[in-house]
Amino acid sequence: MSLKNDVSANIISSLWDFFASLKLTVVLLLCMAVLSIFGTVIPQNAGAEDYIRIFGLFRYQLFLILDIVDMYHSWWFIGLMALLVANIVVCSIDRLKTTGKVIFTRHPKFDLENYRKRQDRIEFNSGLDAAQLREPFRDKVARSFRYCRVIDTESGFAVTAEKGRLSRLGVYVVHFSIVVLLLGGLIGSNFGFEGFVAIPEGETADSIDLRHTGRQLQLPFQVRCDDFNVSFYEGGNRPKEFRSSVTIIEAGREILKRDIIVNDPLYHQGIGLYQSSYGKMDGGQPALPPMTAPPEKIELQFQSVASGMVYTAEVSMGETLEIPEGLGRLSVEEFLPEAKFMNMALGPALIVNLTTGGGEAQAVTLPFHFPKFDSMRKGQVVISVMAEIRPHVEERYYTGLQVVYDPGIELVYSGFVLMIIGCWITFFMSHRQLVVDVAAMDGATRVLVAGKANKAKMGFKLELERMADELCEMADGTRENRASNLSEE
Numbered sequence: 344m345s346l347k348n349d350v351s352a353n354i355i356s357s358l359w360d361f362f363a364s365l366k367l368t369v370v371l372l373l374c375m376a377v378l379s380i381f382g383t384v385i386p387q388n389a390g391a392e393d394y395i396r397i398f399g400l401f402r403y404q405l406f407l408i409l410d411i412v413d414m415y416h417s418w419w420f421i422g423l424m425a426l427l428v429a430n431i432v433v434c435s436i437d438r439l440k441t442t443g444k445v446i447f448t449r450h451p452k453f454d455l456e457n458y459r460k461r462q463d464r465i466e467f468n469s470g471l472d473a474a475q476l477r478e479p480f481r482d483k484v485a486r487s488f489r490y491c492r493v494i495d496t497e498s499g500f501a502v503t504a505e506k507g508r509l510s511r512l513g514v515y516v517v518h519f520s521i522v523v524l525l526l527g528g529l530i531g532s533n534f535g536f537e538g539f540v541a542i543p544e545g546e547t548a549d550s551i552d553l554r555h556t557g558r559q560l561q562l563p564f565q566v567r568c569d570d571f572n573v574s575f576y577e578g579g580n581r582p583k584e585f586r587s588s589v590t591i592i593e594a595g596r597e598i599l600k601r602d603i604i605v606n607d608p609l610y611h612q613g614i615g616l617y618q619s620s621y622g623k624m625d626g627g628q629p630a631l632p633p634m635t636a637p638p639e640k641i642e643l644q645f646q647s648v649a650s651g652m653v654y655t656a657e658v659s660m661g662e663t664l665e666i667p668e669g670l671g672r673l674s675v676e677e678f679l680p681e682a683k684f685m686n687m688a689l690g691p692a693l694i695v696n697l698t699t700g701g702g703e704a705q706a707v708t709l710p711f712h713f714p715k716f717d718s719m720r721k722g723q724v725v726i727s728v729m730a731e732i733r734p735h736v737e738e739r740y741y742t743g744l745q746v747v748y749d750p751g752i753e754l755v756y757s758g759f760v761l762m763i764i765g766c767w768i769t770f771f772m773s774h775r776q777l778v779v780d781v782a783a784m785d786g787a788t789r790v791l792v793a794g795k796a797n798k799a800k801m802g803f804k805l806e807l808e809r810m811a812d813e814l815c816e817m818a819d820g821t822r823e824n825r826a827s828n829l830s831e832e
Contacts, residue, residue, distance in 0.1 A: 359433065359437070362429055362430050362433035362434075363430075363433045363434050363437040364430075364434075365434065367426075367430050368427070368430050368431070368434065371423060371426055371427045371430060372427070374423060375420075375423055375424075375427070378414065378420065378423075381411065381414065382411075382414045382415060385398075385406070385411055385412075385414075387412065387413060387414060387415070387555075388412065388413055388554075388555035388556075389412070391403065394406060394412065413555075415532065416532060416533070421529060421532075421533070424525050424528070424529060425529075427525065428522050428525050428526065431518050431521055431522055432518075432522060434518070435515050435518045435519070439515060442511055445508070445511065445774075446508055446509065446511050446512060450492070451490065451503075451505050451508070451776070453494075453501075453503040453776065453778055455496065455501055455778065455780060458778040458780065458791075458793040458794075458795075459780060459791060459793070461793045461795070463793065463804065463807070464791055464792065464793040465791070465792040465793070465807060465808070465811040466789065466790065466791050466792075467789075467790050467811070467815045467818070468787045468788065468789055468790070469787070469788040469789075469790055469815075469818035469819045470787065470788070470818075470819045471788060471818055471819060472783075472788065473499040473500065473781050473782065473783050473788050476781055476788065476790070476817075476818060477493065477500055477781070479817050480502050480779055480781065480814060480817070481493050481502055483810075483813065483814065483817065484502050484504045484777065484779060484810075485504070487504075487506075487806075487810070488504035488505060488506045488775075488777060489505070489506045490504060490505040490506065490508070491503070491504045492504075496780070496782065497782075498782040498783050498784065499780070499781045499782035499783055499788070500781055501778055501779065501780045501781065502777075502778070502779040502781075503776075503777075503778055504776070504777040504778075504779075505774075505775065505776045505777070506774075506775055507772050507773050507774045507775050508774050509768075510768050510769075510772035510773055510774050510798075511774050511797070512768070513765050513766075513767075513768030513769035513770075513772065514765070514769055515765075516761055516762075516764060516765030516768060516769075517761075517762060517765035517766060517769060518765075519761060519765075520758045520759070520760075520761035520762035520764075520765055521758070521762070522758075523754050523755075523757055523758035523761060524754070524755055524758035524759070524762070526751070526754055527751035527752065527753070527754030527755035527757075527758055528751060528755065529751065530750055530751030530754065531749040531750060531751030531752060531755070532751075534750050534751070535747070535748050535749040535750055535751065536553055536560060536746075536747075536748050537553070537554045537745070537746070537747050537748075538551035538552050538553045538554055538560060538745075538746045539551060539552055539554065539619065539743065539744070539745055539746065540552065540566070540743075540744050540746060541622075541741045541742070541743050541744075542566060542567070542568040542589075542741060542742055542744065543568065543624050543739065543740075543741040544568050544569075544570060544571050544624075544739055544740055544741070544742075545567075545568065545569070546567070546568060547565050547566065547567040547568075547592065548562075548565065548566050548567075549561060549562050549564070549565040549566070550562060551746045562614070562746070563593075563612055563614075564591055564592060564593045564598070564611065564612065565591070565592040565593070566589055566590075566591060566592075566616065566744070567589060567590045567592060568587055568588070568589055568741070568742050569588045569589065569590055569600075570587075570588040571585070571586070571587050571588070571621060571740040571741070571742045572585070572586050572588075573585040573586075573621060573740065582621075584604060584605070585604070585605070585618065585621050585742075586602050586603070586604045586618070587602065587603045587604075587618055587621075587742040587744070588600070588601075588602050589601060589602075589603060589609065589616070589742075589744075591609075591611050598611075599611060603616055603617070603618045603742075603744070604618055605617075605618050613748060613750065614746060614747070614748045615746070615747045615748070616744050616745075616746055617744065617745040617746075617747065618742070618743075618744065618745075619743045619744055619745040620742075620743030621740055621741065621742050621743055622740065622741055622743070623739070623740055623741075624739040624740060624741055633680070633691075634680060634690075634691040634711065635680050636678070636680075637660055637678035637691075637693070639659060640657050640658075640659060641657070641658055641659065641660075641675070641693065641728060642655060642656070642657050642728070642729040643655065643656050643657075643658060643673075643709075643726060643727070643728060643729065644714075644726070644727045644728075644729055645666055645667065645670070645724050645725070645726055646724065646725045646727075647667075647668050647670060647723070647724055648722070648723050648724065648725065649668075649723065650668065652667075652668070654666075654667045655729065658673075658675050659675070660675050660678065661674070661675060661676075662674065662675055663675075666724060669700050670699070670700060670723055670724040671697055671698050671699040671700055671723075671724065672697075672698045673695050673696070673697050673698075673726070674695065674696045675693060675695050676694050676695060676696050676706075677693070677694040678691070678692075678693060678694075679691065679692050679693075679694060682694075682708060682710060684708065684716075689708070689710040689712070689713060689716070690710060690711060690712045690713075691710070691711045691712070692708050692709055692710040692711060693708075693709045693711075693728060694706055694707070694708060694709075695707050695709060695726070697722075697726070699722070699723065700723075707720065707726065709726055709727060709728050710728070711728050714727040714728065714729075715727065772798075773796045773797055773798035773799045773803070774796065774797045774798075775794060775795070775796040775803055775806075776794055776795055776796075777792070777793075777794040777807070777810070778791075778792075778793050778794065779791070779792050779814065780793075788818070790814060790815070790818060792807060792810060792811040792814060793807075794806075794807050
């Protein structure tokens with residue numbers, strides 16, 4: 344039984360040492376960096392034909408086996424991130440065992456002999472008795488240091504003080520923020536989704552097309568596009584703003600109405616709806632039905648080549664009219680649904696009989712869809728059929744919405760905030776200790792000021808100098824007998 348316990352303890356100890364290793368951290372980070380390069384070079388979630396075209400069939404099949412086509416969702420990449428999380432947690436716990444004794448103690452230890460021997464100590468003598476300096480010195484130091492305690496020594500007393508002890512936790516806050524960021528990314532990657540939906544004006548959608556996979560996902564609510572508006576920059580077709588007025592519907596009830604514009608999404612049940620794109624439902628005016636019979640009234644246009652004047656007149660089939668400026672007489676003879684000219688289809692056309700001022704008669708073809716066709720005749724008058732007026736149809740748009748759900752986003756934001764706090768603590772705060780040792784010596788009172796800091800040591804030296812100056816002034820009002828052993832590091 345004892346042997347089994349020893350073996351189990353050794354296994355647990357080996358596993359702990361493995362996860363507490365900084366070498367493991369370096370290896371994991373290098374692996375993730377190299378794999379991220381592969382994920383950038385090799386397109387992710389592309390179509391099979393793209394992979395086969397670029398890399399060939401064999402490599403594509405290998406990519407499928409290794410999950411390289413969707414690397415960031417593969418089991419081995421997620422496993423690497425889980426290993427990194429475990430490594431960071433175990434490393435932090437392992438090192439916190441030592442630093443915790445410094446951080447979480449109620450009364451920190453001060454080795455007075457060590458402080459008395461420090462090269463950067465500051466000493467001066469005072470003509471006042473040590474007992475007279477006890478309370479003023481304690482009050483002075485207590486105003487600058489959160490922890491302050493006076494202890495008795497063989498020949499006097501020592502004021503011990505400390506501040507910024509919790510700043511040693513800054514690095515652990517950074518470690519914890521990385522863990523929170525990784526967990527947020529894992530949760531969002533595996534339980535979130537991103538897709539797209541196009542909703543025509545006046546219509547409702549309750550499902551989206553997922554990005555990359557193309558699969559459809561049912562939403563827990565319906566989205567109705569009540570209206571869509573787009574404005575353009577003056578003198579061009581570049582959109583200035585496009586806005587969707589949408590309504591969220593649940594169980595047949597309208598829950599929420601709001602406008603969505605770019606960079607101002609709508610959130611409902613943790614799902615974000617972002618304005619992504621837009622388009623026209625109809626390609627301009629609708630096509631007119633084929634013309635199988637002539638209109639009751641046909642509007643013709645006459646342009647005099649000599650004067651440039653343009654005249655219009657309304658005629659019916661079989662009717663004859665005089666052309667202004669004595670340019671001749673015209674009678675409408677025939678309607679052709681599909682006219683041709685030199686084997687070229689002209690579509691519907693009129694065949695008219697034109698008698699010029701000189702008495703010459705000729706048959707003229709006037710297509711409905713080619714108003715400049717008669718100009719090829721090179722006559723004294725150019726005749727054309729006025730274009731048929733199309734009914735006005737208002738343009739109808741659809742709105743393109745990007746739909747995103749990321750349940751880990753709050754963890755990611757929290758991780759960033761924690762990282763900023765941790766970095767600020769780590770780089771701009773330090774753990775500082777101060778000792779003011781006062782002792783009766785050879786009929787005088789010797790005062791020693793010493794201290795140490797784990798960071799920003801030059802700044803703390805200046806603080807020690809100021810503190811020594813103020814204490815020296817409090818002790819006897821003079822600085823002439825002050826001796827300093829402060830040395831540059």
